[in-house]
Structures are given as C-alpha cells and as structure tokens.
Amino acid sequence: PSGNEPSGNEPFSAPTLLLSAAEADTLRDNLMQSPRFQRSLAATEKKVIAYFRNPPDVPQPTDPGGGYTHEQHKRNGVAIHDAGILYQITGNEEHAHRAVALLKAYADLYPGLGPHPQQKKQAPGRLFWQSLNEAVWLTYAVQGAAAVWPRLSRAERKHLESGLLRPMAEFLSSGQPRTFDKIHNHGTWAAAAVGMTGYLLGDKAYVEKALYGLKRDGSAGFLKQLDRLFSPDGYYTEGPYYQRYALMPVILFAAAIHNNEPERAIFQYRDQIILKAVRSCVDLSYNGLFFPINDAIKSKGLDTVELRYGIAAAYRLTGDAGLLSIAQNQSAAVLTRAGFETARAIDQGLARPYPFQSRVLRDGPSGKQGALVVMRDGSEIGHQALVFKATAQGMGHGHFDKLNWLFYDNGHEIITDYGAARFLNVPQKNGGRYLPENQSWAKQTAAHNTLVVDQRSHFDGKRTKADAAHPHLTFWEQNERIHIAAATMTDAYPGLQFQRTLAQIKGPGAGPPMVVDLLKVTAKGPHQYDLPLHFAGRLIASTPRLVSETNQLHPLGQSAGYQHLWRRAQAKTREGRSFSVTWLHGSRFYTYTTLAERDDTLLLAELGAQDPDFNLRPQQALILRTAPNRGNHTFVSVLEPHGATSAAEETTVGTQGRLRSLSRITRGDLDLIQLASHDGTLWYLAVSHDARADQRHQISHDDTTFTWQGFYGLFNHQGETL
Amino acid sequence: PSGNEPSGNEPFSAPTLLLSAAEADTLRDNLMQSPRFQRSLAATEKKVIAYFRNPPDVPQPTDPGGGYTHEQHKRNGVAIHDAGILYQITGNEEHAHRAVALLKAYADLYPGLGPHPQQKKQAPGRLFWQSLNEAVWLTYAVQGAAAVWPRLSRAERKHLESGLLRPMAEFLSSGQPRTFDKIHNHGTWAAAAVGMTGYLLGDKAYVEKALYGLKRDGSAGFLKQLDRLFSPDGYYTEGPYYQRYALMPVILFAAAIHNNEPERAIFQYRDQIILKAVRSCVDLSYNGLFFPINDAIKSKGLDTVELRYGIAAAYRLTGDAGLLSIAQNQSAAVLTRAGFETARAIDQGLARPYPFQSRVLRDGPSGKQGALVVMRDGSEIGHQALVFKATAQGMGHGHFDKLNWLFYDNGHEIITDYGAARFLNVPQKNGGRYLPENQSWAKQTAAHNTLVVDQRSHFDGKRTKADAAHPHLTFWEQNERIHIAAATMTDAYPGLQFQRTLAQIKGPGAGPPMVVDLLKVTAKGPHQYDLPLHFAGRLIASTPRLVSETNQLHPLGQSAGYQHLWRRAQAKTREGRSFSVTWLHGSRFYTYTTLAERDDTLLLAELGAQDPDFNLRPQQALILRTAPNRGNHTFVSVLEPHGATSAAEETTVGTQGRLRSLSRITRGDLDLIQLASHDGTLWYLAVSHDARADQRHQISHDDTTFTWQGFYGLFNHQGETL
C-alpha cells in the first residue's frame, strides 16, 4: 500500500532500522565489555536528559540556515533519534516518552506547513529552507520512531504515520521528483529517508522507490546512486568534504537494507563500493582532516558523525584493525551494533596504525575521468604527503583547478588550497551559506597552485564548459627512490594544452624527499602564464630579494580572483637563474626554488582585497609570472622541507635548503632536470613525457649521456640509473 | 686560593653540584619506581650516544647566534652535562669518556681565544658572540665536569682547571665586572657559573664572589639578585618570558648551594622567594603558555627546560600535588633527585589540578612599583582569564603599554599582545636577534590594548623616562559576582593622567562573565585619543557597518607603530551610541561593544605596512579614535564571549551577544555603567574611583537611586546591591 492513508497491515510490529530489538538486548547485556561505548552512551544520555528537561520547543519554521528555528528543528530530529535509541539500549521508559512526545508534536505541526518562507533556489523544504535538511531530519527521526514503535498503540502509530511519516516521505519523493531522482547526495538523503520510512511502515513501494527511483525501474534511486556517485576506486567526484556527507545516507540506508533484506547483499554491491568509499575517505585525509579540494570546510575530517558511522560499519564488515586507529581518534562511538563492536575492539587494544600509502583514486563512474593521486612518504603522524588533483570538475561544488597540487608535512598543510569561502551555520554570514567570495575567489584558478593563462580561470570559470572536460592521468609509478605521476589537460583554455609531472624524490643528499614539479604549456601564444603557489608559513629569506610594497597596496587585477590579491612584493631574475624562497611553518623550514625560463617575475600576493565584509582569511601566495608574449613554456620548481626549530628547546638547525642549483636541459620533447645539492651530490631526473614502457630515450649533457626507457629516468652525475 | 693557578688542595674529590654521588646511586637503585624518569633517562642516553657517534666538532668560534659554531658550542656544553650526568646515574664508563674528551678539547681551545668576532654591543664572549651564552655554557659544562671529577687523574684535573674552568670563570667574573655585578639575569648566569665552578674546585673565593659580588661585600652577587630581581610576590619585572630565563641559573645555583652549604638555607631566603618565583611563573600562564607581555616569544611556556627544573625543585621542597599536574604536561623529567621524585609522584598518580586563581603580583623589589593583576573565572582548561598590566617598565625588554590588558578564553588568546618581533636562532632573520620591528612596532603603545595619545607612545617610547615612572594599583577585589581592579598612570604623557578599571562580571543574564573596561583620561587637551583592541579571530558582523578599503591600503600613520598598520575599514557613530563588533575564534563568538562619548570613529587596522622583510605576523586591531580636540575623556567598553560553533558536529548556537545596550551616567567623579541584556535584565556597575572603603556615594538615574560604599557597587535595575 502507498499513498497518504495509513496501511492496514502491520508486518513490522518491532521494526528494525539500524538496531534491532535483539541487538539492543545484546548490547545492554554486554555493556561492561566496552568502557568506550559506555562513555558514548552516558554522554548521549546526559545530553538527552538536559535537552528534555523542559519540553523542547517545536516552533513554526521561519529562519534560514543557522537561525533559531532551523537549528531547533535539527536538534529536535537528533533528539528523537537519540531518545529512541537510548530507550532501545537501556530500556528506560522515560526516553521512550521523550521521543514519542516530540514525534507527536511534529505529527501535529507538519500537515499544516507550506513551503518554507526562507526558500532560495535550492529545492525548498517545509521545516527547513531546503528540502535536504528535511530528508536528513526524517532519516534521524524515523530511527527514533522505529525504536519506540513496538510500544505505541495503534492510534498513536496512525497519528505519526498520517501526520508526519507519510506526508514527509511523500513530500520528499513524489513531492520533489527532480531532487528525489537526482544522482546527487541530496537524492541519496531523500532515498534514505523514504526507504527507511518504508521499512518502518512495511511499505514496499517506498522501499522500491528509494532503491530504484520514482518510476521503480532502476533509472534512479539508491542503487543507481551507488553506480554513479562513486568511481570504481570509491572516489566521489565532488571531493572528500562532500564524499563524507554523501556517505552518511549511504551508510545508514545500507545498514537498514542489510538488516531488513540481507538477501540484497547491499555491502557487496558493485564490488563492495560502500566499503571502498569509506576507505577512500580515510585515504583522502592528512592528520585527521580531509584534503580541502573543491568546496570544503577545512576543519572537517575523520572525526565527524558520518565517519563514525562509516568506520564502524567498515570495521564490522572487515575486522580490519587499521580502521580501529581511525575510530580511536574519533571523539565518540555510534550507538549501533557496529559502533559497539568497534569500541570494544579498541578497548581490547586491537587497534593498529592505519596503513596510509600512496595511491591513485580514479574519478568518474567508470574511472575514466582523470584521477586524484596521493603520494605519501611513510604513514606515521607527520609524514610527507603530496596530493595531485587531476580529477573531473566535480559538479557544482568543483573548483577550476585542473592539475592543482597540495603538500603536507610535519603535521601541517604547507602548500594549501583555500577550500570554501563559507561560515557554516553562522546567520550573519549570508545565512551560513556559501559567500560571494566562494565564487569570486575560492573557485577561481588563481586561488590554486596551477597554471593561470592571461589572468583568466580554467574554462573561464564556467561550469558547463568544465563539466565537459577532464584531465588524463598519463603516468604513475612508485618505488623506494621516487613517486612520480603525470597528467595532461587540454580544454581548460582554447588552443592550449598543459601537462604536469610531479615527483617526490628521496635525494639528492640526506633528508626528507624533495618535490619536483615540471609543468609544460603547449600553445601558440602570445600568452601570459602565472604559476601561483599558496603556502603556509612565515617568509624567512628569498633570492633574489623580494622588493616590498611598504607604503601602499593595490590589487593584482580586476577579475578571476586577482581582484582579491594585494600585490605585496616582487623580484625579477634573468633567464636560467632561479628564484628561491624559504619560509618557516610549524617547526620546519621549506625552500621553494623555481627556474626562470626567460626574464620572469616573482610576485608575492596577500589575500584580502575587494573583501568588504571581511569574508576572506589571510593567506599568501608566490606567483611566478612570465612576460605576456609566451607560446610554449616550461615551469620547473622544487620544494624541499629542511631543518627544525624548537622554541621550547631553543634549538635551530638546517635553516638553509639542500639544493644549491636547479637547471633544465632539453632535447626535443625530452627534459633533463639537474638537481645539485650543497653537499656536492648531483642528480638528474629525465622525463620523456611518453608513457610507453618500451620506448628508449637519450639525452646528453656535459659529456654524460643519460639513457632510459619509458616515462622517466633518475640518474647520478655519471648517468647511472639510481 | 684564587687566580689562574690550580689550587693545591682537593677538598671535593667527589664534588656535588646538583646531584651527589650518593643520590646518583639511590636513583640507579630505584629507577624501576618511575617509568617516566626512565623514559627521560633513556631519551637522554639515546641522544648522547647519537651525538658522540663521531667525535663532536669543537670549532673555532666564528658565527653569530643561530650560526653553526654558536649552535655547535651550545650543543657541546649540553652534551658534556648530559654525558656526565648519565655516567653518574648509570655508571656507564663510556659516558664518562665522552664528557672528559669534550672537556679536554675545550681546555685546549679556550686559552687561545680572543673576543668573539661577531660581538655586538652586548658584553662579548669568547666561545659565543655574547658572554651570556658563555656563562650558560659553563653552568652546564661544570656539572658534567663535577660528575666525572672523581675518576680524573690529578694531571687531568689540572688540565681542565687551568685550561678551561679557571680561565672561563675569571673571564666571566673579574673579566667583565660590569656584567658580573649587574642586577640582571646576565649577572645571575655569571654568578651561577662562577659559583658552581667554585664548589667544584673548592675555591671559596669564587663562591663568595658569586654570592656577594666581586667585592665580596654583598653589594652585588646572587643574594643581592634574589633581593632585587623579584618582587615580594615573586614577580620578575621583565615579565614571565624572561622570568623563566632568569629562574634557570637561580634554580641551578640554589640547588648547588643547598647541596654544598645547606646551612645557608638558600631556599628559605627572603621568605622562600625562589619558590614564589617558580609559582608565579605558573600563575603567569594560560593553557601552558606564558602571558606574552614585554619582549616575549609567544611559544614559550611551562614545558621548557627552565620550568622542568623549577617545578621539580618546587615539588621537592613543598610536596604540592598541584605542581605535579604542571610537570605532567612537560615533555621530560630532569635528571636530578628532584626530577626523579617528581616523576615518581606522577607515576604514582599523585598529580592534582593546579589551582589557578585570581591574584595580584606586585612589581618592584619592594612590591611598590605597580602590579600585574590576573583575574580567572575557574581554573579548568579553557577557563576565562584577564590580565591587567599595571607594572613598571621592566627594563630594556619592557614595552610601552601602561595599563594594557589581555584576555584568554576557551583555550585561546582572544585580546592579544604581539610579544616580541624576533625569530629566535634563525640566522637569516637578523642573526636570530630582535628585529628592527621589535622597536618600531612590538614595543610601541599602538601595538597594545591601551590608551595612545596623539598617536605617540607612552613616554614617547623612551626607556629612561619610562624607568622613572610606574602605575599605581588603586583597587582590587574579588567575589562570586565580580573581580575588579583599578590602576592609575600619571607620567606616560606630560600633563595627562589616565586610570583604568577592569571588571569581570557574572551577568547580566546567563553565560560566561563579561569584561567591563572603564578608561578615564584627565587632561587639558586638545588631544586625540586612540584605544586599540588587538583581537584574534574572524570578523562576523559590526554595528554600524564597517566601511572597507577594498581597492587600496595605506598606513595609518608615520611613526610610533602606526606606520605598520594598514587602514582597512572605518565606521562612525554619534554621541551616546555604541559600536559593536562580533568575531569568531576557535569555537566561540566574542562581541566587543564600546560607547562613543562624542562623534567618534572606529578603525579597523591590519598589521603589515612598512615591513620590507616580512618580519611581522598578520594581526588586526580595532581602534576607537576620538576627534583631535579632547581634554577629559572616558572610554567604556564591554567584551563578552558567547555561543559555540562546531564544524565537526555542524552545530552553531548563540551567534548574537547578550548585551542589548551599554550606557554611562555620570555625576561629578562618579560613573554608573548600565548593562542591558537581550533577556531584559538590567544591571548597573557604579564606580566612585575612590578606594576608601568608608566613603559613601550616590547617583540617581531614571528615578532609581544607587547608593554604595567604597570603590564600586553592582546593582539590579531597582538599585539593589547584587
């Protein structure tokens, strides 16, 4: 049965969503086995008791995101969930009363609501300004309802069903067909809410719509989402910030499907795609925080409610002890059977370090739309990590940063991405939504560490054009000496192609790996090329000296993000010479050396111009800029971490980098990068830009011949392969 | 016997400095009682073994602070100490060989050295650019020498004595009489080095010079330093950053005195002044870091080698379990008996939270040169703390910031002090010494949160004038409702007096305390008054709206620090209206409301102008500025922390402050501050500015009469005392 009338049959008198009655009994009996789980249970109980000290307000919806009614309804949804689950686990009747009272209040309120007064261009909700929040609300509340369902009278069930559950599920499905059938996390949330409501009410039509789309034909719905949202490697095209968010309804709904219809083997679906998506979230993090690519709030990471559910589910499925160390750093356990088993395993000392390693995450449903490459040197806290973003655009939240890179070291983000310009949930800041500067700055190419041509963004900052193109990962290899990846991009600018090779090399000389960056542009010109490098830290020295603007600042440009950059300093150098800049961040020094192909300019820019509402964070960038008359051009740069300083111990060592000089020798399409260190070691990285493994290449320099096969060769000064 | 000839007698064949042979034996026998101590011992042993893997370089001194020879000699001095102490505790002969080999190398090198080639205006050393480092070096090395002394032959002792210990001790004492007899931490280090050498060599003359000065008459020396360096409350006039530094030789030398001549009762001296100085270091910290007043590196705090020795010594003397929680957050235990006892007590679970509380620390040797007032609301991590700096100038490292204040909350510095402009030990940054911007910015009044008159610093930034004056603390009281302090300053500007009252008030309305700031200027004028507020966080909103400079930035002035401030935005308001600015820092919001007495201007400034070498950190300040025609003037401001935001939990509450309006009513010298909160509560703070407890005062407003006795009264809207 479907529609607005309560169903007559009651097949699920003790319905199960994430936690069955039997499981709850087992948890209750075994609580003593996990102090960690007990702490989370106690913390939730304390929070719920405080919340229900007075009957919670169920206000008429009026406010936008971050406003009172918005936050209050969000809180109420979570409170229904928490009180219900607490009742299930503890058996305390008071918790059941709490959940039921709130559910009834919503069943009274909801039928009278029209579209939310604060609706924007997003699909509007009734309780909330956007229906997305409404789907999230129902996903939580329906779990609370399921928990108390066995103790409700028939009349009470009917009240909730006809006043709240069905109207809301209808509104989220047939009430907004475009959103419900969209392959997008808004659609996944709607599917989860409607499908879980279906399991509660025993309404197969809801479940089938959730799984297969409104038409129930598989053209949309949850399974289609699992097919399309993630790449075969479990990468979500919007990037990890939204991957985390997209995972939540996936994990919750999958758990409900698993518990109700295990024969669907949902966690095996598409070669365990859900598990892959959880793991790739972890692999897309450093020091607990996600790589902030595309629209991303930078403080988000592995200690979020989504990953608490995700890691617990993945641990329960796999028993992988590496996942426990991730869960161990989360501030709470989730109140499910998976959460209990994870917490107990941690309490038993079973956690092992998560084996972070270098990997390629292909993008696109078939894995053919570029890739994100993560190179790591070690896996311990403070290891060096390089992120090479050669992915597709990532839909509406994508940034125009083809072949961008990020760099982490010593626990810090060193070469940075601005992330999103947004104060999440702060009403005074555009209602908590994305700020205008997200478009004018954060998405623009100049806000990233990649090629900008003629001070215009990739695809001129137009999403429709960007959606139609993607980079190609042309090469990837890792071994003990070197991790190296290369990608090309052809349609970011008309008639122009650029390719980038990024390598993490252990040498020359002792110390942490150096990063070599080789970026080649092929075009007719005339063009001006900018290569920005956004770095975190305090400038220590530069060669040649940067000449500062000390008495006035002006923006670097008028558009494409340049209007937000103050021109702070500049330096010029001659062909074949290099710029070298050293900065200090955390307890370590970093030196960036970049070769001037002709008479180039190095600019230092500070973020903050054209920012009337103080929406932008302070940030700085070096920009290597060519004259405006270039066609083909090659950028060669090296980044090296070095030395250490400790204020507490008053010790400082290694304030100078190892690299003495950097140069490039060419022959046709071949490049030979010479790295000379202060200790006299001379290394050469040769790049053919030709991934065919059987092709031999040769280049000579200073009476030495360097011969290699395939994409690259790494040599000592005698031309011997390293 | 004194002079350069080795002494014939050998009264201390097993000399004791910090650790006696018997104590070392006891530690060795009881190591198992303290895993924490064992870890520090093992870490030191590992470091020493790595350091001596090849014979350490003992280079000809050539480099300034942070340079290779400077750092290498520092490392060698510590290595002599560490190897010696390890030998004492472990009995491992190899450690003794290591210490002796290095000592001999120095005994060969030292006699041939002249003044250091990198000497500046500071007293030069021979191994180092300044003799201070030399005294520190000897203080460490002499402990290593004492540890191995019993196993040296007579000839070896003579070699070290005549080649190193006596020449260095002579150089540090009679070789630089002005520094040795100076009441300053440079003098204390010299005294410690010379006195400890005296104990080692059995040379009473060295000990007496160290204790009583070169003339041995008590006009200088260690005891005079203890009399003069600290106030009766244990406050060191330069502030906690240098207090920590000054404490190190005090603690080390006192321990040596205690072990050699317990009858001197050095730890009882001047009513336990050493212990008071250690405790006040702790009281001058927040979240483990020192209040960064005067020339201070902001990353310094309680986890420093100085405080490791200091806390251990204080715990051994007092058995105070609160000190153990401080030691518990230090990353290592010191290798002394005190260090062992402290570590063992922590291992035994005896640590208790340190009872942080509000207190007044008087400044000056007699406690009559102003005071530093610390107000705390609670003592747990994240408690609110207010620092009111009404101290004397603090000698050459003092800043021109009379009646400045700082504010901490939720684990962060919210109202900030820039600290020092210095990259400690980084050679590229002025050799690791103070930067020019320390003088041009960090010391200037505009870099602080206090009154600036006519854009000139207090005392026009001249130390000699500043040394001659100090504020007077006129009132201080704390109770459950309010912590309140007041101070006056008369000579910072000719013909002008200003007084400030700072109060932490619990109310009106629920929530954390509000800070009320009442600053009154008495002068003939015409003057322009600036009240800067340096705050950490991101601007959320302001009323009236701040109008931004979006297309160009210019400095706010030409001198006194203003040349370093970009004028970023401004707002104007009318008499009796207030400015209100809200920002977000960490997970909490802060709203600063300040009343415009007449038509005043609010400026927003950003630090960074006139900074050719990128020496300044990004920082921002609000500046409330009057028209340039004022005589008497009163500033009234309120700061309130409110709300919370969590990106991980996606929750945000309380983004608006509680204060609805702020106003001031006057009658003669009396001030009545009205605080109206959004929840309708109306509170009044009445201030007589008259500390006499028996004086009655009265002021009326809106048909209500407020009557109080003494300095202040706190009332509800009916005029009833709270």
Ligand SMILES: [Zn+2]
């Ligand atoms: Zn971005």
Ligand SMILES: [Zn+2]
């Ligand atoms: Zn200062």
